Amino acid sequence: MIEEGALLIRSRNNTFNSKTLINAAKNIAPFAPLWSFVTLFRVHADKELKEKFDRVQIASMKIEEVNNFYRLIYPAISKRLDEIKEKQAIDKLLSLLCEIASRLCFRLKTEQIVELYELSIDMHTLLIFQQIYILNDSLKSLFKRVFYAMPQDEILKKIPELLSLPFPNENKHQHFDYVEPMEEIEWYKNYKLDPSFDRTSWSEPINILIDNIKNGNQDIRIMSFQRLAKIFNINGINDDEKIKFAEALWSRINPNTGLPSDSSDCSCNYLLLPEIEKGKAKERFIKLILSSDFGRIIHNEITPDGKNHVAISSKQDDYIFELIYGTVNPIGKDQIVKLKLVDWTSEQSYILLEKIIGLWEDEKIIFKSRKRTSFFNTDYELKRHFEELLWLMAEVILPRLKETSKQDLATCMLKEMMESGVNVLPALPITLFFNKTVFEVDMVAKLIQKNLYSNDYWEVKEALIAIVKWHTNYKLNRIPAPPKYLLDSLVNCIVLRRQPGLEFAIEQLTLIIERMYDLLNEEQIQSLLIALEYLLNETDFNNVNNDTFEKSINEYPDLRKESVKLAHYLYLLFNQLNKEIPLILEKWKHIGETDPLPEVRRAWNEVVEL
Numbered sequence: 001m002i003e004e005g006a007l008l009i010r011s012r013n014n015t016f017n018s019k020t021l022i023n024a025a026k027n028i029a030p031f032a033p034l035w036s037f038v039t040l041f042r043v044h045a046d047k048e049l050k051e052k053f054d055r056v057q058i059a060s061m062k063i064e065e066v067n068n069f070y071r072l073i074y075p076a077i078s079k080r081l082d083e084i085k086e087k088q089a090i091d092k093l094l095s096l097l098c099e100i101a102s103r104l105c106f107r108l109k110t111e112q113i114v115e116l117y118e119l120s121i122d123m124h125t126l127l128i129f130q131q132i133y134i135l136n137d138s139l140k141s142l143f144k145r146v147f148y149a150m151p152q153d154e155i156l157k158k159i160p161e162l163l164s165l166p167f168p169n170e171n172k173h174q175h176f177d178y179v180e181p182m183e184e185i186e187w188y189k190n191y192k193l194d195p196s197f198d199r200t201s202w203s204e205p206i207n208i209l210i211d212n213i214k215n216g217n218q219d220i221r222i223m224s225f226q227r228l229a230k231i232f233n234i235n236g237i238n239d240d241e242k243i244k245f246a247e248a249l250w251s252r253i254n255p256n257t258g259l260p261s262d263s264s265d266c267s268c269n270y271l272l273l274p275e276i277e278k279g280k281a282k283e284r285f286i287k288l289i290l291s292s293d294f295g296r297i298i299h300n301e302i303t304p305d306g307k308n309h310v311a312i313s314s315k316q317d318d319y320i321f322e323l324i325y326g327t328v329n330p331i332g333k334d335q336i337v338k339l340k341l342v343d344w345t346s347e348q349s350y351i352l353l354e355k356i357i358g359l360w361e362d363e364k365i366i367f368k369s370r371k372r373t374s375f376f377n378t379d380y381e382l383k384r385h386f387e388e389l390l391w392l393m394a395e396v397i398l399p400r401l402k403e404t405s406k407q408d409l410a411t412c413m414l415k416e417m418m419e420s421g422v423n424v425l426p427a428l429p430i431t432l433f434f435n436k437t438v439f440e441v442d443m444v445a446k447l448i449q450k451n452l453y454s455n456d457y458w459e460v461k462e463a464l465i466a467i468v469k470w471h472t473n474y475k476l477n478r479i480p481a482p483p484k485y486l487l488d489s490l491v492n493c494i495v496l497r498r499q500p501g502l503e504f505a506i507e508q509l510t511l512i513i514e515r516m517y518d519l520l521n522e523e524q525i526q527s528l529l530i531a532l533e534y535l536l537n538e539t540d541f542n543n544v545n546n547d548t549f550e551k552s553i554n555e556y557p558d559l560r561k562e563s564v565k566l567a568h569y570l571y572l573l574f575n576q577l578n579k580e581i582p583l584i585l586e587k588w589k590h591i592g593e594t595d596p597l598p599e600v601r602r603a604w605n606e607v608v609e610l
Helices: 018-028 032-042 046-052 055-060 063-087 090-108 112-125 135-148 151-165 200-215 219-230 237-247 267-271 279-291 318-326 336-340 344-365 365-369 372-376 380-400 404-420 426-432 441-452 457-475 482-495 501-517 520-540 555-576 585-596 596-604
Strands: 298-304 308-312
Touching: 018 046, 032 063, 032 090, 032 380, 046 298, 046 365, 055 090, 055 585, 063 090, 063 441, 090 112, 112 135, 112 151, 151 200, 200 219, 200 237, 200 365, 200 441, 237 457, 237 585, 267 279, 267 457, 279 318, 298 344, 298 365, 308 365, 318 336, 318 380, 344 365, 344 380, 344 404, 344 596, 365 501, 372 380, 380 404, 404 596, 426 441, 441 482, 457 482, 457 501, 482 501, 501 555, 501 596, 520 585, 555 585, 555 596, 585 596
Parallel strands: none
Antiparallel strands: 298 308
16 A cells, blocks of 8 residues: 555654655655655655756756745755754764755755855854765755856855855864865856956955965965965956965975975966966976876786786876866967966977877787777776877877977877777877878878767767867968868768767867857858757757657756857857847757756856857
8 A cells, every 4th residue: 555655644764664665655756746755755765866856857847846845855954954053963864955955956046045055054164064974975065056056146245255164173173074165166167257346345354365375274275275266266366465365375385396385286277376476387387297207097017926917097197187287278369378378399399298108108018918899998097098198199299399200209109009999080180280291181081080970989079079179270270171071070960960979079069169160161050050950859858759869868968058059159150240140049049048957058158259
């Protein structure tokens, strides 16, 4: 009877016959969703609840249903929080309530989001939330989703309070992992504070944080830096405060790097932060990079029985990250940023090339010890490692090699990688400017097109990156023009909504429009409008027919986000060309402004101008 829906209404938390109760809760869910939810909650059905409250399910709910759940969950969190304050005891179900509340955020009204924010701040002041992992993790998720759903102007109102939050007192307790709320704020792309914005209430907490950076202990300095860096990125610090910030930041130097210590985890960040002496950060960053080396993720180890064993580490190489984000983007639009980042000389690029050759010599053992077909095609870490390495070569090193002898070294290494089974496509178009190129235009183009039509996601992804690299470097007058059929092929992949890699294909084409919209011809633009006609319905999870579209419903939010971004750039392009906006783009504009998914609305709002 229980399983058929005859549940005892007043049953308390219960794990007895939990499978039967879970089945019963699922059966009654269409008719009594709140009753079903309470039952699942009482039997601690974490997995089932998280499945019920995934992004697609929540986006599909009627707003009345969302509000009903919120009216049930919010008081429950408040009540349990009061009990924790009184008893200082752990409540295992509170973390589950916080998780569900955080998932509801993007469907809530602003006033409801603010209520959850205030509840999060209340939790943040309790020591138990910093000491217990499960509560700590729940609090972090709650802040992240609250800030993501909260309008940017509403976040700005909270900045004085966030800047002034107390830090953990290490003399009184041992904190497990301090949750810094401001670290969870994700500003819109290119978002900057309006010069007319009144930030008078920010001044006092900013000056206190600057003093912490200068005089506080290591932990306080790091946490104070994190808060200031978050508002510095949106021009939230005035000129006088920047000078004080620079003095405090550079008051402690790491003897190993010559850069500030106890602050940022990434050395390249100091290139864009305030400094006392102009150019000092760039000078020391260059010295640090040239004197350091790539990390190795592949190691040849000797087992206890004396045999050789090749091991692969999952640790990401920070050196690659530093190089990529510390190097100037030649087609970047922010001239101030371009001046602060590094434009490596030909000689410096050769030093970096030698380091990559050394890395390859150490790591190519993996291809001798195992069969490519049984290993390389299935190992994510290895693929990611070489993808980052080839991206770095294409973006940073190869375009700056001027001497024929250095170019020949790069060519030899790429040929050996290619013969070993590494997908080197992203780097091949850049070699077309070499004095003695081995890879001809037609050969590179056909390789790219072949990979573009592959059923392997990684091959498609590398082909898409190669297409963007080729067109970008062509626009910079570095290499010959790519064949027209490559861009046609990319457009066709989107028109046919071809898998795998559809989201990435849309993302890469959007990059081309953002940077080089004049490369698109009228026929290609019209084809993209047709694609957007289909994507309008096919990414709407409320009327999905999985028989006609090869995607899991949980993948729709990402595809819808990329589609709306493409539509917005085309909308801007039609405006730029003074043409009438097509109806399909008006429809996407409405979606970008009203869609229940926050990433879709954000994708429309983040785009600035061509």
